[in-house]
Amino acid sequence: MQKQTHRWLQSLLDIQSQTGDSSEFLDNVKVDLFPDSVYVLTPRGKIISLPRGATPIDFAYSIHTKIGTHAVSAIINGQAAPLKTTLVSGDTVEIITSDSATPNLQWLNYARTGKARSEIRHYLKTVNLQESILFGEKLLIQALKDLNITMPSRDDPLWAKLAKESGASSIDDILTDIGLGRRLASVVARRFVIDSPMIATSATDLDELNAAHSTQILIQGNEGQSVTLSRCCSPLPGDSLIAVVRPGYGLVVHTDDCPVALNQRKKEPERWVSVGWDDEPSKLLTTRLTITFDNEKGVLGKIAAQIAAADSNIVYLSMSDEASKIATLNITLQAENRKHLAQIIRSIRQVSQVRNIVRTKGF
Numbered sequence: 254m255q256k257q258t259h260r261w262l263q264s265l266l267d268i269q270s271q272t273g274d275s276s277e278f279l280d281n282v283k284v285d286l287f288p289d290s291v292y293v294l295t296p297r298g299k300i301i302s303l304p305r306g307a308t309p310i311d312f313a314y315s316i317h318t319k320i321g322t323h324a325v326s327a328i329i330n331g332q333a334a335p336l337k338t339t340l341v342s343g344d345t346v347e348i349i350t351s352d353s354a355t356p357n358l359q360w361l362n363y364a365r366t367g368k369a370r371s372e373i374r375h376y377l378k379t380v381n382l383q384e385s386i387l388f389g390e391k392l393l394i395q396a397l398k399d400l401n402i403t404m405p406s407r408d409d410p411l412w413a414k415l416a417k418e419s420g421a422s423s424i425d426d427i428l429t430d431i432g433l434g435r436r437l438a439s440v441v442a443r444r445f446v447i448d449s450p451m452i453a454t455s456a457t458d459l460d461e462l463n464a465a466h467s468t469q470i471l472i473q474g475n476e477g478q479s480v481t482l483s484r485c486c487s488p489l490p491g492d493s494l495i496a497v498v499r500p501g502y503g504l505v506v507h508t509d510d511c512p513v514a515l516n517q518r519k520k521e522p523e524r525w526v527s528v529g530w531d532d533e534p535s536k537l538l539t540t541r542l543t544i545t546f547d548n549e550k551g552v553l554g555k556i557a558a559q560i561a562a563a564d565s566n567i568v569y570l571s572m573s574d575e576a577s578k579i580a581t582l583n584i585t586l587q588a589e590n591r592k593h594l595a596q597i598i599r600s601i602r603q604v605s606q607v608r609n610i611v612r613t614k615g616f
Contacts, residue, residue: 291304292343310360310373314369358377475531482538498526538587543581557565565597
């Protein structure tokens with residue numbers, strides 16, 4: 254151990270003797286002595302060591318689990334960046350969070366540290382499981398209500414019969430499958446009607462899928478893995494909705510005029526169900542705007558300031574036609590509902606150089 258320490262100190266002296274500038278010395282130390290690490294800074298100047306290839310997700314979890322769990326995007330060296338961005342030594346990183354944001358399975362593709370990966374897996378296994386159970390129960394209650402019957406108690410023998418015939422190990426397994434779209438609530442509900450024979454689900458899928466249209470499913474937008482608000486149209490409270498049941502994903506929700514949804518619905522019309530917003534939807538959902546403006550000095554700062562003044566956060570942005578006189582800004586931001594979005598748009602329009610603002614739907 255003493256020999257290793259001596260060699261490490263000698264390496265520092267060798268690097269220092271060849272370097273006159275302190276910042277250059279620090280860079281050389283990081284590259285030569287710690288080639289498998291990157292060193293990034295918090296906004297307050299604290300140095301965080303991460304493995305090479307680390308992303309803002311790793312950075313967020315290294316600061317605090319809560320910051321990692323609710324991370325939305327990052328600001329790297331003053332520029333907005335997605336959470337999958339690879340960090341390099343010297344980056345100054347700030348994490349943008351939202352109470353409505355939660356980890357998803359894709360994060361495991363970007364996380365490099367053991368802490369981040371274990372925290373993400375823990376969330377997906379525990380929190381998302383409970384959310385799926387609760388959402389599955391909600392869907393089943395709605396389907397049963399459509400049949401004018403109440404939710405059976407957990408000690409009802411029909412539960413055991415249903416579990417045995419469907420290969421489920423527990424009531425929670427059945428509810429989880431409903432929440433994730435692997436079972437249809439309407440199919441399960443029919444099996445609790447005493448006068449109806451217990452028949453195979455596969456023989457009644459089409460009939461029960463059609464029956465599902467009669468009961469509108471109410472969502473809040475924060476149901477986790479059970480409900481996905483499609484990124485192609487980013488639905489907000491106040492939008493009219495449609496949703497498709499995708500096994501393993503639960504409900505994938507679109508606005509009813511989303512071009513992607515309309516195209517998919519032609520191919521699989523039987524899988525689409527009626528969806529509406531709950532009376533208390535989740536706050537600060539994301540949506541996208543395309544802004545065309547006169548590309549003058551300071552305009553981006555003015556637009557960002559107007560968005561902040563409207564009580565919204567920028568999640569991600571990119572700009573095209575940067576060298577031309579008229580540029581286009583594609584921006585993802587947070588909004589509570591359509592009314593709030595209208596307020597944000599009015600605020601942005603106060604920037605005189607802004608020519609046009611369009612809410613982006615479809616790819």
